[in-house]
Amino acid sequence: MTPHSDFRAAMTWLHNWVGIFIGTVSFAVFWMGTLTVFSYEIDKWMLPETRIELADAPDPDLIFDSIVSSVPNDRVMDVSFRLPTSREPVVNGLLFAERAGFKRVRIDPRTGEQLPERGSRAGTQFIYPMHVTLYLPGNWGWWIVLFASLSMLLLLISGVIIHRKLFTDFFTFRPKRKLRRSSLDLHNVTGAIFLPFHFLIIFSGLVVWAGFYASFPWTLIDQVAKTEVSTTYDLADAYSYYPSEPEPAGTTAEMLPLSFAIARAEAIWTDRYNQTAKADFIAVHNVGDANARIDVHRFFPKNRSEAFRDFIRIDGISGYVVEDREASAVQAVRSWLAGFHHVQFEFWVIRWLYFLGGLAGCVMIGSGFIFWTASRRRKADERDPLKVSFVTAVSIGSTTGLIIATGIFFVINRLLPTEFTFLELSRPAIEMRVFFAVWAITFLHSAVRQNNAWRDQALAIAVISALAIILNWVTTGDHVLVSISEGLWAVAGMDAMLALTALLSANIALQLNSTTDRRSGKERTVSSDSLIGG
């Protein structure tokens, strides 16, 4: 291995190769994370039946009864649900019953009516899990995202070290210079301006899942050495501040109303923090049992960067508070980091800044790819063309290709009828398979078309985005003006972002087209000259 003459040269080498090696996964995690900022809004766009008004005073007991009655003639043991919010007005409940096992139930909280099964995994059940696990089987996705996140931290720190003029980079962007220069400028500008945000968002993501990640080495030791050191959940439990689930007593008893337990917990928090505190998540253990417990959570306070901090367990029969722990200093730090990462507080300006920061991360990774290939293409054309061609194909497929696949995910959602099935595949499964198939095709297309694929795929993004807007209008009747007039800001915002994407992509495609025309014109002139001359 070549010894590096100085630290900065070593870090440059590390930055280049780790970046190229992990760029595809990092882009996917960043892109899906950026969309997750608006996952509930994407849900509203993709699932038109959820475009309902928020219930004035949602009745938790009505919601609870509706969830329990969704499995008649079965013994329900556990129920959990998030109380409706303006971003998620429909209740997505989860129950565990003796015969039915785990079952998801959707409830309209205004009437308690059960809604049909989701026709799409949409934002919260596809885009968010894709951000966390890439939808890979087993623990592979977790491993890969962990590796990508650690690599991104490494890239950020090594990036700071290798830049001689970090603060000058804030203001240096020369789009009209050669591609090699302008792509590096863009990489530096997006990296430097959003450096604190990128560092914190990656670091907090690691801390959020620390319990799960930390157990990996021990489960790996178990598998390799055939020992029984630990299971994933043993160690993950050690990170948890929540008490374990209570055992059932085995005798039936009349439960108190959930509204009573919620009011009790909210009163305790309001007193503790000297401000109104609202519960947002309820979990009921041992339903109808003498040892029933009602866990009242305040996962995400609306006015603070905080998550998973406030929790009170109440005896479901007597109403006594069984568990109420004030957060320790370490828990408060962890809670702040988790709140920062999950961005569930209700400040829309900050939410848009997160979105912008996420997009900047995508641009940083994409421009890094472009710089790498642009700075090697000329030399590589003579020496090692295959290496640069491969990286070019991977760069395009993993950036614009992923955006195309996301666009197709939206389009196919609006095209397929609600009850559509194909070869025993449900509608959500078809949407997901189309997403992955289209993504794979974009890699093939990039491999064949090489640098021209940038233009082709930019054009495809423009067309697909425009098509998604039109299809939303045709299938739901909610075009932008209707959405705004009816107060459907999530739908209007999604359409507006799609329109912006279409315009930007069309503009990029046109610019790339004129660059290609100029270049091919030059090549024609050169070849004619050489013919005349020679």
Add this chain to the structure above:
Amino acid sequence: MSYVHIRAAAAMTYAWIAIIVGGFALTAGASLLAAVGLNQTGLPLADAMNLVSIFGFLFLVFIVMWAFAKHTLRRATLIAASATISVPLAITLAPKVDLF
């Protein structure tokens, strides 16, 4: 492909595996040992685990940077050796605080 190329590729592969896998194992072992130690001084287990995890990720990143900065092969071997010591030590001590 010459002998020099093969030797370089083998060294590079060894270095990457030793640094990444060894670094991860070393961090896991060292973190667990630190958590056990903190717990023994009276810090609740969940606090100890979360506290060391916050620093553990940074520790791993700096290990990788340190290893690639200079004398990579020597440092990779040192990381792998440290992991080999810290992991069994952590497995031995962790049951004392009911971790496994």
